Amino acid sequence: MRPASALASLHVAVALFGVAGLFGAWLAMSPAAIVLGRTLVAALALWALALATRVPARPVPGLALNGAVLALHWVAFFAAIQASSVSVGLLGFSSFPLWTLLLERLAGERRGRPRDWAIAALVVAGLVLTVPRFDWQDASVRGLAWGVLSAMTFAWLAVRNRRYARSHPARSIALWQNAFAALCLVPVVLLSPGAAAWPGAREVALLVVLGVVCTALAHTLFVASLATVSAHTASVVAALEPVYGIALAAWLLGERPTVGMLAGCALLVAAAVVASRGAGAPPGHAAGR
Template identity: 30%
Template sequence: MDINKKNLIILHLTVLIWGFTGVLGKVISIDAVPLVWYRVLIATSTLFAWFLITKKNIKISKKQFIQFFLTGGIVAVHWIFFFHAIKVSTVSVTLVCLSSFTLFTAILEPLIKKQPIQMGDILIGLLIILGIYMIFKFESQYTLGIIFGLLAAVASSLFSTINSTLVQKSEPSIIGFYELIGGLFWITLYRLYYGSLVNSAFNLNTRDWFYIGILGTLCTSVAYVAGVSVMRTLSAFRVALVTNLEPVYGILLAFLFFKNKEQMTGGFYIGAVIILGAIFLYPIYKKRQNKQ
């Protein structure tokens, strides 16, 4: 099989696994903060084991460590908001709201990188806002979930924009590893302050341990390594298009697992189509813009 076709299949499987995290977030019984803490702990441990096996040099400068460490806090906040949104609403609502990170990236990236905001970014953003309005209007019972889903999208766009700068000077896998360490530290600090860390492991049942194990290994460290490896041979445009399938895969998986619980109103699906259509148009628009 051609290497590009093979890597494209791996990328689709990776995105499918990312989409599955929403399902796991729903079936795991513990709250978002301890859930993310376990996820990050397992992912950090397995990634470190991977580096030991492959004898990878993970030395970085003090400045880089501080940058990655602090960014890890934003990643942790993103995951906490994401899983909390799932807990108080549905997987479908959360994933569609998370898709709006394209809108926030279009706003934040020019501000952080001191670049002018493009008219095309504004138009795509307006489409996404229209989609969000439709969801708010027809799924008002999930208002809290929608709010946390949007906050997760803001955090996602923030750390993605920061990482797009950091990746110019370091490997993505090393950045991810130290960001996980940073995320683990900040969540541990939070849990120690509120006294929720001690004996929390005893509150987990066997099923929770099983699903958290899958979340921390397959859905985080394994998927991350696989995703990074194929991005070296596939074009950024193709990667962006396939990655945008994450909410689609996630919604389909959620409907498969939860059926009627994930059944939304017609207005929700209209809003979802508008948002997903906008995020699929975005990389096409960017590719044409770069050619000009």
């Protein structure tokens, strides 16, 4: 793949990751049901791709826990969007560099450095600017809380996935994590109120697009671009996910971010860019985000 094509593929993949948040507003379903549909469709699409390319997606031991955390991550992400807005959900998720740094320090993989404190300060300031006031009755605060939980679980996956990414293909990791996530959510959805109401044709079509285009295709483009684009460049472009998502929410959903949200977005993107300097490829995207 030529450098220009690889960079274009990378931007398309990150934009598609950002588009995924819009489905939380488009789908009149619970977050758990949305994630079940997404992970099931994504796993089937990746399995079909493995068959079509004759590249076996061998089982990866130890991914059951990763799948459960991936399910929680996406449920929290869509709960954030449904509790508030796409913009707030994406901004809460964008705090993941802070949680990644903290987990790395707890695991003994990173020593405290001045840059780490700068990243933490940027993330905290960005989150504070996102909401007008910290009142649990405010939908923005509830949405931000769900978004931060989404970021924390994503950071956990990021740290844990590094171990698997060294010895297993990213496509296999994505396939089996999505499969285990779907398996975890089946009883949750079946035991939830309204479980007897099957999704209509519109919901099924949206879930197929979410699973195939915004998960399987986006992940494939992202991984393919890494063969040409440097890991640092990929990390910086991945930091644009909330920017793409907020812009698309304004265009397609009519959401108008406040000045505070835009300022918070700028600080959170800056934190992600600073965190990516000298780092490897964006961790956690092997989860199929």
